[in-house]
Structure formats: structure tokens, C-alpha cells
Amino acid sequence: MARDEGLEEILREDLGGMSGLMEKAMFGGWAWLLDGNLLCAARDDGMLARLGKDRDGWALDMPDVVPMISRGRRMQGWVRAGPSAFGDDALRRRLVDAALAFVRSLPAK
Secondary structure, rough: OOOOHHHHHHHHHHOOOOEEEEEEEOOOOEEEEOEEEEEEEEEEEEEEEEOOOOOOHHHHHHOEEEEEEEEEEEEEEEEEEHHHHHOOOOHHHHHHHHHHHHOOOOOOO
């Protein structure tokens, strides 16, 4: 999987260099971790957002947002937003904010 540098830059701007944020290559793309916990990622097939188990229903009702599949398995609590979803500033911000809220509820690693 190739990286999407345009999406990476958009996410960098959305996340605004907050404290405890780290970037690293993961998922065949580029990922962000907050206090050591995976938050979101950018890949050539879309934006991954960690919303938490049983907290992703609202997102899956949005156009171009689907469950994240890894090695043929659905990853509970993760969604993949395609270009029309992550290209919608309001929807992308809502996904990022929901991911931040969930990951902030986890203990730091």
C-alpha cells in the first residue's frame, strides 16, 4: 500500500502538533499515536480512524465510510473513510474529534 502525502498533510494540520502526538509508518501508510495509543492513519485507500468498539455506528452511516478490514478481518472500532468522506472537512473533523475523544480515554502507554 502506498502513502497518501496529501491526506497526511491534511491530518497534520487537523491535529495541529498537540502534545503527546507521534507519527510513524504503519498500516502500509502513515499513522499518528497519542500518548502511545494509535489514533488515526493515512493510506492510499483512505483515512483510518480509531473510534472505539461500539462507538463507530454513526460513522458507518456516513457515505464512503466503511469498517476497517485488516488481513480479511474487521477491526472493531476502526473505520476507513474514503476520499469523499475525508475530503469533507466537517466529516473528517468529526471523525478526528471522535478518535481523539476515544484515545484520550485510554491509559497512556
